Amino acid sequence: MAPYYSTMNLKSRFAPSPTGFLHLGNARTALFAWLAARSTQGCFVLRLEDTDQERSTALYEHALLEDLRWLGLDWDEGPDHGGGHGPYRQMERQSIYGDYFARLQTAGRAYPCYCSADELAAERAVQRGAGKPPRYSGRCRHLDAGARAQREAAGLRPTLRFRVPDHGTVVVPDLVWGERHYALADLGDFVIRRSDGSPAFFFANAVDDALMEVNLVLRGEDHLSNTPRQILVLQALDLPIPAYGHLPLLLGADGQPLSKRYGAISLRDLQHHGYLPAAIRNYLARLGHHYTATGFLNRVALAQGFSLTQISRAPGHFDPEQLRHWQREALQSLDDAAIWTWLTPWLRDKVPMGQEIAFVAAVRANMVLPADALDWAERCFAVPLADAEAIQTIAAAPQGFWSAAQATLRAAGGDYRLWTKTLQKESGQRGKALFMPLRAALTGLTHGPELAVLLPLIGEGRAQTRLQAAAQLT
Structure with a gap:
C-alpha cells in the first residue's frame, strides 16, 4: 500500500473537534500537518469533526479558527474558506x-x-x-x-x-x-x-479523508490503533488510503498526555500571557522533529527545513523554560517598533507619549513577556518597589554618599556619564561600590538594563526623589 502522494500533490489536513480551546498537543499536530504541506507547496485542509453535538459549540469553533490564524497557519480549504470538497463540517455531511x-x-x-x-x-x-x-x-x-x-x-x-x-x-x-x-x-x-444516526469517528474521519483527496494524515500516536479499522473501511468502500504518520505524544510536566479535557495549556492561555506566535511555532516545531538549523526560523524557513523523515518516535515534554528561550529569540528578531506594537495592549497608559521606542530599546534585553516590560515601566515612570537585596545595598552605602549623589546629579544636569564621573571623585567609590547602590536606589533592583539608558527615562526629577528616599534608609 504505497502512498499516493508526491512532492507535487501532497495534501494534508487538520481535523479537530470544536469541543474546547486548542491545547498545545493539538496545536503541534496542526503545525506539523501545515509544515508538511507548505514544505512541498502542497495543499492544507481544515475540517471540523463536530459530530459530538453535546460538546461542540460555535464558541469553540470560532476560537479554533481564530487561534490557528494567530499561530500563523493558513489553509487552502476549510469551513470558512470553501473548496472543491466541502462541506467541511461533518454535521453538514x-x-x-x-x-x-x-x-x-x-x-x-x-x-x-x-x-x-x-x-x-x-x-x-x-x-x-x-x-x-x-x-x-x-x-x-x-x-x-x-x-x-x-x-x-x-x-x-x-x-x-x-x-x-x-x-x-x-x-x-x-x-x-x-x-x-x-x-x-x-x-x-x-x-x-451510532444509534442516533451520527457517524462514529472511525468511519467519518476515514471517508472524509478519502473524499477530500487527503493523501497524508499526520495525527497523534493515540490514534495509531484506529488506523487498521479505518483502512478496512476504505478497502471495503474501494476508496483511496492515505499515508499515515502518527506523531509521538506531547506530555505535560506530570508525564501525562496533554488533553483539553484535563486542563492542558491552551494557545489562548499563552497568547493571554503575551507569548509570540513565532516563539510557539519555533518551540512546537522542534518537539518531535529534528531541524539542522538550531537558531530562530521564520515561517518559510520552518517549512523549508521540515521533513517527514526527521520526526522522532520519542514523546515530547512540554518545558516552560524552552518556550521562554524561543520567546527571547522571537523578540530579538523584531525591531523596537514591532516590539512596542506587541506591548501596546499591556503598556498603553504606562509609558509617556514619545518615549515608547526609547523605553523598548532600553529594556528589550531584560524582558521575555509583557509582565516584565510592565515591571520596568513602573520602575522607570512610577514608584518602584525595592526588593530585599536592593534595600540592603542602599543601606550599606557609606556616610555622605547619597547627599553627594544628589548634588552631583543636579550639577550634571541629568547627564549620566558626567554625573557618575563626578560622583566617583566626590565619594571615593568606584566600580560595583559606585554603581550598585545607584542602581538599587533608582530602580529598586540590583540588576537590569544599563543605567545610562534608564536615567533619561526616569528623568532627573524622579531620580532626585529616589536618591532622597535612599538617604532615609542609611
Whole structure:
C-alpha cells in the first residue's frame, strides 16, 4: 500500500473537534500537518469533526479558527474558506455518510447491532476476567430479518457495525513507526454509526479523508490503533488510503498526555500571557522533529527545513523554560517598533507619549513577556518597589554618599556619564561600590538594563526623589 502522494500533490489536513480551546498537543499536530504541506507547496485542509453535538459549540469553533490564524497557519480549504470538497463540517455531511453506510450494508460488510451499553459492558467484563482483550462478540452478526424487526418493534435503536473478516491481517505502513501488522481476529466488529444516526469517528474521519483527496494524515500516536479499522473501511468502500504518520505524544510536566479535557495549556492561555506566535511555532516545531538549523526560523524557513523523515518516535515534554528561550529569540528578531506594537495592549497608559521606542530599546534585553516590560515601566515612570537585596545595598552605602549623589546629579544636569564621573571623585567609590547602590536606589533592583539608558527615562526629577528616599534608609 504505497502512498499516493508526491512532492507535487501532497495534501494534508487538520481535523479537530470544536469541543474546547486548542491545547498545545493539538496545536503541534496542526503545525506539523501545515509544515508538511507548505514544505512541498502542497495543499492544507481544515475540517471540523463536530459530530459530538453535546460538546461542540460555535464558541469553540470560532476560537479554533481564530487561534490557528494567530499561530500563523493558513489553509487552502476549510469551513470558512470553501473548496472543491466541502462541506467541511461533518454535521453538514450526513447525507454523504448515509450513502456509504448503505453501500456497506448492501455488500454485507455492515449490520445493525441492538446490544445495549449494559450488555456490552458485561461482555467486556467477562472477557477481561478471562484474561482476554475486550472485543465485540458478534452476537448481532447473524440476526435474521425477523429478529431485527422484532427488536425494532420493541423500540430498540440499533447502531451499525462494520463486519471485520474473521481471518487475515491488516498491514499499516506508518511513516513514523514503520510497518505494523494487526490480526483481524483481534479487532472485533466496530461501530461505524451510532444509534442516533451520527457517524462514529472511525468511519467519518476515514471517508472524509478519502473524499477530500487527503493523501497524508499526520495525527497523534493515540490514534495509531484506529488506523487498521479505518483502512478496512476504505478497502471495503474501494476508496483511496492515505499515508499515515502518527506523531509521538506531547506530555505535560506530570508525564501525562496533554488533553483539553484535563486542563492542558491552551494557545489562548499563552497568547493571554503575551507569548509570540513565532516563539510557539519555533518551540512546537522542534518537539518531535529534528531541524539542522538550531537558531530562530521564520515561517518559510520552518517549512523549508521540515521533513517527514526527521520526526522522532520519542514523546515530547512540554518545558516552560524552552518556550521562554524561543520567546527571547522571537523578540530579538523584531525591531523596537514591532516590539512596542506587541506591548501596546499591556503598556498603553504606562509609558509617556514619545518615549515608547526609547523605553523598548532600553529594556528589550531584560524582558521575555509583557509582565516584565510592565515591571520596568513602573520602575522607570512610577514608584518602584525595592526588593530585599536592593534595600540592603542602599543601606550599606557609606556616610555622605547619597547627599553627594544628589548634588552631583543636579550639577550634571541629568547627564549620566558626567554625573557618575563626578560622583566617583566626590565619594571615593568606584566600580560595583559606585554603581550598585545607584542602581538599587533608582530602580529598586540590583540588576537590569544599563543605567545610562534608564536615567533619561526616569528623568532627573524622579531620580532626585529616589536618591532622597535612599538617604532615609542609611
